[in-house]
Amino acid sequence: MFTHYDWNAITANLAFLWDGMVLSLGLAALAIAGGMVGGMLMALLRLSSFKPFAIFAYLYVNLFRAVPLILVIFWFYFLVPVALGRPVGPFYSALIAFVLFETAYYCEIIRAGIQGIPRGQMAAALATGLSRWQAMRHIILPQALRNMTPVLVTQCVVLFQDTSLVYVVTLRDFMTSASIVASRDFKLVELYTFAALVYLVICLAGSSLARYLQHRTAMR
Amino acid sequence: MIEARNVSKWYGRFQVLRDCSVSIARGEVIVVCGPSGSGKSTLIKCMNGLEPFQQGEIAVDGISVGDKRTNLPRLRSRIGMVFQSFELYPHMTALDNICLAPEKVLKRSRAEAEAKAMGLLDRVGLADHARKHPAQLSGGQQQRVAIARALAMDPIAMLFDEPTSALDPEMINEVLDVMVALAREGMTMVVVTHEMGFARKVARRVVFMDEGQIVEDAPTEQFFTNPGSDRAQLFLSKILHH
Numbered sequence A: 001m002f003t004h005y006d007w008n009a010i011t012a013n014l015a016f017l018w019d020g021m022v023l024s025l026g027l028a029a030l031a032i033a034g035g036m037v038g039g040m041l042m043a044l045l046r047l048s049s050f051k052p053f054a055i056f057a058y059l060y061v062n063l064f065r066a067v068p069l070i071l072v073i074f075w076f077y078f079l080v081p082v083a084l085g086r087p088v089g090p091f092y093s094a095l096i097a098f099v100l101f102e103t104a105y106y107c108e109i110i111r112a113g114i115q116g117i118p119r120g121q122m123a124a125a126l127a128t129g130l131s132r133w134q135a136m137r138h139i140i141l142p143q144a145l146r147n148m149t150p151v152l153v154t155q156c157v158v159l160f161q162d163t164s165l166v167y168v169v170t171l172r173d174f175m176t177s178a179s180i181v182a183s184r185d186f187k188l189v190e191l192y193t194f195a196a197l198v199y200l201v202i203c204l205a206g207s208s209l210a211r212y213l214q215h216r217t218a219m220r
Numbered sequence B: 001m002i003e004a005r006n007v008s009k010w011y012g013r014f015q016v017l018r019d020c021s022v023s024i025a026r027g028e029v030i031v032v033c034g035p036s037g038s039g040k041s042t043l044i045k046c047m048n049g050l051e052p053f054q055q056g057e058i059a060v061d062g063i064s065v066g067d068k069r070t071n072l073p074r075l076r077s078r079i080g081m082v083f084q085s086f087e088l089y090p091h092m093t094a095l096d097n098i099c100l101a102p103e104k105v106l107k108r109s110r111a112e113a114e115a116k117a118m119g120l121l122d123r124v125g126l127a128d129h130a131r132k133h134p135a136q137l138s139g140g141q142q143q144r145v146a147i148a149r150a151l152a153m154d155p156i157a158m159l160f161d162e163p164t165s166a167l168d169p170e171m172i173n174e175v176l177d178v179m180v181a182l183a184r185e186g187m188t189m190v191v192v193t194h195e196m197g198f199a200r201k202v203a204r205r206v207v208f209m210d211e212g213q214i215v216e217d218a219p220t221e222q223f224f225t226n227p228g229s230d231r232a233q234l235f236l237s238k239i240l241h242h
């Protein structure tokens, strides 16, 4: 059925597509790392008993969840150079946008994970003389992270897909590369089918990674 | 050892503790009982500062719990606590559950903490279960690990909050036996429980609470044979009948 399509268009442009993929993967990896660290800190602020911290985190999260990502990317493209007083290039402005945006989402995932741990666990840890921070680090977070692994991985897959938005600041990610080839060579079906398959594979890889991680850390 | 004077506590407008005073001498075992919601758990959680209180004073070994300058983690590290729902850390083995605080708080070496933990596990009859996770242990076994975890800090006193009420009947005794042995060794203990057999065996006094108040604080025999208040009498008739 696919015989009259020209799949050579993909192999002929593999290097070009791979370039885009490298950008997508690189941006996603850095954004995931930054977003998770940021999200963790933000979640701790959000749950802090010191009210100003909690309020700050609440406002931060709701601000970033209220605006579309594409707007944040655009906004930082113009804002970051002004703020720093020098150009940083589209990649870094996009990275900053992603990290700050994803921080809000990871924060909510991590907060829910922490709150899902029975309160008695914190009480028991404090009762043995651990500080609040030690209890968080050794008792609460390990359990919370394990429980939220599936949701965290899903968020990472979504983030990877969202890297396709960086075309608005002239970056060429995987999706943009595919669409450039598609329209230039008039191979729309071939390229978009290929792109869809690639996203599907990555998504499946993500969910099996989640299952593996959960299995490996399973409490018996 | 533990001295509570006129302690009152509110949750919002609801008063959970009303002017509670109680004193536990070194090596003394007291049992706290009373109807559900009477404030028993809240009172013992105030004793190690897990719950703040608004009025009164509690001193443990001469150190004020309510004082803002008191180093609470340090104070708590000297008071063991055992909970109704065990609260073992599910992601750690029994051994790691016991070793964590000695390593992190007392800065003991792993080898030292482990040797001590193995000794305690042996003492509560669980030496063969050191490498198991809590989910692989029965309720009674989990509670014994929890007691070992508290003892690993060499506490000067132990607080128990209904340690056997989440257990199947056939497991209650294995936990009570450990507690009786502990009491006989001279540990200072405050035990919230409705196990009157345990009270009769080792408690010097029974404290009866109702609606946030300490209604009765009497020597054990006297509490059972001749309770001073109608409320205690009613409570006793209810729990002794089944």
Ligand SMILES: Nc1ncnc2c1ncn2[C@@H]1O[C@H](COP(=O)(O)OP(=O)(O)OP(=O)(O)O)[C@@H](O)[C@H]1O
Pocket: B011, B016, B034, B035, B036, B037, B038, B039, B040, B041, B042, B043
């Ligand atoms: N965090 C809280 N906020 C508001 N009210 C609370 C809180 N914790 C406990 N209470 C209330 O305080 C009262 C005393 O609770 P507490 O747990 O000390 O009772 P208890 O004597 O231990 O009862 P039980 O036998 O059921 O364990 C109860 O009425 C309870 O509903």
Ligand SMILES: [Mg+2]
Pocket: B040, B041, B042, B161, B162
């Ligand atoms: Mg209680």
